[in-house]
Amino acid sequence: MTMRLLPLLLVLCLLSGGPALAGDADRLLDFADHLFAQKDYYRAVTEYKRFLYLHPDDPAAPSALLRMTRAYLAGERWQEADATVDELLKRYPESREAGRAALLSAEVAFRQRNFSLARQRYGSAGLRYPELAGAADYRIAWCLLEEGDIDQARRQLEGLEAPQGQALADDLGRFATLPRKSPATAGLLSAVLPGAGQVYTGHARDGAIAFALNAAFILASLEAFDNGNEALGGILAFVEVGWYAGNIFNAVTNAHKFNHRLERGLLDELRQKHGLDLALGPRVGLIRMSWRF
Incomplete structure (x- = not known):
């Protein structure tokens, strides 16, 4: 009797095991x-x-x-x-x-x-x-x-x-209207008046420091020459040339950084508005581009 039931039990186990495994x-x-x-x-x-x-x-x-x-x-x-x-x-x-x-x-x-x-x-x-x-x-x-x-x-x-792609394409026109700062203008301003380029790019404190340092070295070198100390005057003038060139370079760099911040800010705004994934739509982060399983 037991031997006759064994095949039936095996079949029942297999039938019950499938859904369990699933x-x-x-x-x-x-x-x-x-x-x-x-x-x-x-x-x-x-x-x-x-x-x-x-x-x-x-x-x-x-x-x-x-x-x-x-x-x-x-x-x-x-x-x-x-x-x-x-x-x-x-x-x-x-x-x-x-x-x-x-x-x-x-x-x-x-x-x-x-x-x-x-x-x-x-x-x-x-x-x-x-x-x-x-x-x-x-x-x-x-x-x-x-x-x-x-x-x-x-x-x-x-x-x-x-439409999502077309909307983003339309918004790219905003890059042309960003209130950028001209690196050339920033450099020229600092060349004419040390620190002016920094003020132009929104770094008034840096501009004041640049103006004060350049003025101090110019006055110190002139005073040294007036006192007949040509060696000291030459050293101070040499240092001043470095400060002056650095002041121009800093103004140009500030303009580039200013423009980069504007562009990154707009890019972040567009990313939030339009999304990175065409299928999932706006306001979707990188990992939310994770597909619907």
Whole structure:
């Protein structure tokens, strides 16, 4: 009797084990996602690896690799992120996640501020996965903006059909209206009157110090010459030439820094307004470009 029931028991165990294993797999992924949401990226990676080890043939395996890439990216583990993308593309080249992984590979370069490599990777992803071409082109435009190539970024955006891209292209005109300071004017002002260029660029305190130091050395050197102390006068005059040249250089540098702050401020504003990701829309940070699984 017992021997007759044994096959039936085995069948029942197999039937009951399938859903249990599936439930375990889902719980593993949910827990890994929870750790990621808590910014515990290292442990999230461990749980994604556990899932892949225990359930290598699960339909969610490509998604787990993509999520693991995202965790590496969030934790700034660049090499591991690239390696995981390579593994996903090698094992699941036709999966839905493959295109997203290619974009994440470009994001790795973007986050490292290697915008040239990022543009190359975004371009390759757009060519290989036409359905993602718009998203790739939008990020290429952001690479160009980060590199300071406003005109080329505008041309890139004007080729997009998405309203978000067109809106950003329109806003790029604001760069031309920024109240920049002319480095040439700043240098000329400080050449005519030491410290004037610093005042022009919004550094009144630095301007006052530059004026006082240059005036002090000029007066001291003149007094030394008047007293017949040519050696001391020559030394003071030589030092004054250094201060004078430094005052001009400082004014020019301040103008460049002033303009850079204006441009970065506008770029940050546009990033908040339009977002970095075409699919998810405005006010989406880099890691929120994390795909809907």
